[in-house]
Amino acid sequence: MTKFKINSLLLPMKGHYFLYNGGTAPVVPFMPVFAKQLGFSSVVVGTLYTVLPIAGMVAKPLFGGLADRLKWHKKLFMFFLALTGILFFLINFTPNANEGKVGPGVDLDCGAVTLFKTCNVTDNCALTRLLVYAGNGTVDCHIDCPEVVGSEWNEELCKQWGLSQYCKSNADHPMVFDAKVPLAHTEQIENCIYFRVQTAIFEEKSVIPYCNAQISTSNCHVTCKEPVVNEVLHVRTEEASAKSWSFIYFAFLMLTSWISMAVVVSIGDAICFELLGSKPANYGKQRVWGSVGWGIFSVLAGFLVDEFSQGRTEKDYSVVFYMCLIILSVDFLFCTRLKVSHTQMSASIVHDIGRLLSQLRINIFLLWCITVGLSTGLLWGFLFWHLEELAAAQGCSSLEWIKTLEGLVMGVQCFGGELPFFFISSWVLKKIGHIHAMSMVLFGFGLRFFLYFWLVDPWWVLPIELLNGVTFGIFYATMASYASKIAPPGTEATVQGLVGAVFEGIGVSLGSLIGGLMFQKIGGANTFLAFSIMSWVLFCLHVVVQFFMQRATPNEWQQQQEEVKEFAMTAMYASPQDAIQMLDEQPDDLSRR
Template identity: 30%
Template sequence: MVTEQKQSAGEWGQNSGQPQQTTTFSWLPACVNRKLLPFKLHYFLFIAGEAGVGPYIAVVGRQNGIGPATMAVIFAVMPLTAVVFKPICGFIIDKTRNVTAVILVLQVLCTLFYGIAFFCPSAISNGAVFKGHLGCPLGEFDVTGSSGSEECASGSSVSLYCTLSSGKHAWEAMEARLVSEKKVMLTNASNACNDLREDVLLANGSLGFPSEVRCSCESALYRNSNFWIYTVSAVLGFALAAALNNVGDAAVSNALGSDINAFGRQRLFGTLSYGMASPLIGYLVDISSSEGFTNYKPCFYVFAACMALDMVLILCLPRMRIADVSVNFFGDIGKLLSSPEILLFTVFTFLAGSMIGFLNSFETWFLEDLGTPTYLIGLTKTVQCFGAEPVLFFLSTYILERIGYFYSYSVAFALFACKALGYSFLRNVWGSLAVNIVGGAVFPMVYAAMAVFAKKRARPGTAASMVCILGAMYDGLGSAAGSLIGGTSVDRIGARQTFLYLGCLSVASTVLCALCYLMLRFTTVHKLDVTREQTKTSTLQGGCCCDATKLSLKSDIDMLQLRLPKN
């Protein structure tokens, strides 16, 4: 573990009127930075827990009878709710300076709502029940009788989301289309047909099986209380987790102080834990599932255990506070958002968030449609987290100093294009491992640049709010747009074609981000804006402590270096 040797300019409890306690960890080697170790452990536990809920909350909804179009709306509402939560949390922290209380409350509520979402009963129970025979290999279901919702059991071209059962076998989360009142077409019945192939052979040479199909449709779904329990719980759980993530980032940024470029080294431990936890979660899901039914409850058990350990860690630490308080809080935030540089960075943060948001929402969905085993889905996360991602988090300080924030975004868009286009041509599920070696480089390029940019451009006392505002654009509005537009596209043209178009959009974004920054860099308006901001910063920091002055000077030097022509 590399030692970050610079002293923190924003230690917890500084100027708070309380003596600063220390956590010694005296049994550790001297090369370990004991002061920053708790933050590494926080990321390790929190992100490991996220590996249990983030990739699986969508497929839990599909298991409960929710189709891709409806799920796209839900995943659009999730980040929009987070947009409201994040600035509120940032404002509370900046005004009260009590980070510990905010983190603990968010952890408890997040665990509660995710638990409700994972244990919510299926919404299929109030749909339609069809009895008849399944014809293989085409997946045609000849209906001999039906009961339940008339809306789902009548009419043509009605989209259904069903559970098929035949004898001792059962298959969940099957998409179907009601062709007529006497025929249902199952679109992904190949697994069911393969499992039942030896059971019955009809005289005409085709395969037919006496079966039962329980389905839900959108018109009946919205009147089902289980659907709303899942939706509200999943939305609140996601929003609280997103806010918790940004609050943790603000806390670590404050603790690092003038050594903010080392942020990626702290976040690296979350990447490692995500990679370690993902295959374990996939294995637990596989061994707890039965034939035709996938049990996703172990995902929540891992999340709850990690949250409990993280809460114990937070309680064992000294109370965390932020020292600086803005005298004119809303005025400072307004001046920040009026900067052309910050506005442009915010726009591309939104675009990056929309792409990554779609990936987070529908990547597991796509891989399951390809027939990928759950353990292999977990293994793709491991490859992603132990491939390029930890290396880039560790080298984020060097990368940001060399190419800056905007070019980091351009590289991230190019890497995302490789992943999206790779998925669009994927045929062998094992090929997803190769795709994610490159795809693992996207997140650290975006996240480290966003966190460091927010800290360096924030005025004193507004750092937490600045982090939360960019976070709201990243996995708030951006993720909402990506989930809504991408989910609608998946429903209409399929996931494979959606990834193809997304890859082309990423290529265009790569060029656009670099060109926009070059234009901004050499415009008179931007240069005047930078000069004005540097003058105000020097005036504000004139009477502060030495560490605060170093932070201001370091930011000015970094800004000037970005404007020097590179050979």
């Protein structure tokens, strides 16, 4: 009987993958909808997510080469690991793009009591939250009426409110003061909401505001310290300028954190392969713990965001940033135990590209990677955006659990789709071959996007996410292993780098940009319908092209099919969400774990 033995040398690496992916899982999937809440449009977000994959693609070989030259693999790895946690945590403090923006003017009425009212409430959910919240104490507000006109206000402010600055002349004066507003007196009359001003404070002088005559003024701006009130008073501008300080801060942190993540992944994987030594195919047994960490903590993060956001007008994402900082801090401590001697990394992904691109089958394969990247970019950037729009259409209560649902989406994608299909991908490729698997991925994306188009109740997205096994699990296994077989001798690393570059740097980037533009122009459902049609058209085109290639070169086709079937029988497929590197396993490698 074989005794199971844990390899202590690889234990810190397993822990790193689990903790690193678990630490980034609470933040990365929610960034597009977090940006939406900050006030950025789908076009702005899509443009940002066009740049991020390119920056990561450039950073990997750049810092990989630097690590090789200076022999600083662990130093750079640890530095960027710490930097990733810090940068993500700082995103939590991004100012809302709509902060300081006032909505339409409200009316201020003075008589036996002083009231301000708004009749511009268009968000029924905001109104419902306010009326439920009403009665919870007194709110501090700031009232600014820049256009107080006539002697009536001056006389009342001078005689009844005792404010000498309004007694000096009959000239028009702005009226600016702080107010105590008891929410228990909030009242809805027809389409208007009335708030009572209990106390007015002018330069630290408190007065009880009442007037002998019934007077009013319009175009006052009111800002309160309670978001549930501001949500009713203010009309939010969903599109914020990309030149705003808020966006510059957010974009800078996103860009630098993306670069940090790319470097951690690149050098971390190289360290892992160096620890594996002559058994590189066991990489999958280490990397699978990253998928487990991602699935667990993404579900937990979604639930916690909803829990900490109860009674709030907007989702409170601060818990996910603290989760990220804490988990990555533990990961940093875990990685101090990594034993690294010297790791060789390739810093070049473009060597011999001219010779490779002269081959038709490689060009077709790269085009397939780009088309799948387009769909993946839309999915990563705007699925949650679409779900939140569907939840809002379902009613106010639906938004209370939307983050829990988004966390469950990530869990189903990981445990229900990704992991099972990675385990059976070898069997699938053995049965149908890589070419048919490529076609299946395109068809799977078409079906997945078509179901998103028909989706009404956002909860029904969960069974749809099982298709992630085809569109992600089968895709990555097919892409990485097929690339390793078609690469001419001596260009294996080049092809793997090229595949990753065209998928992320071209496909995902363009998918984010096009998806953002289409979301704004035609809406989420129609965008997914358009991408569904595109995927099915590409599926048909791929089948036709491969059919004619098979007829044109039958001997080469048959030899290639035998090779990939043989490869599928021995390959160990990892979950290369961040790294694309698949290597054959030798028969005597099966004993080491």
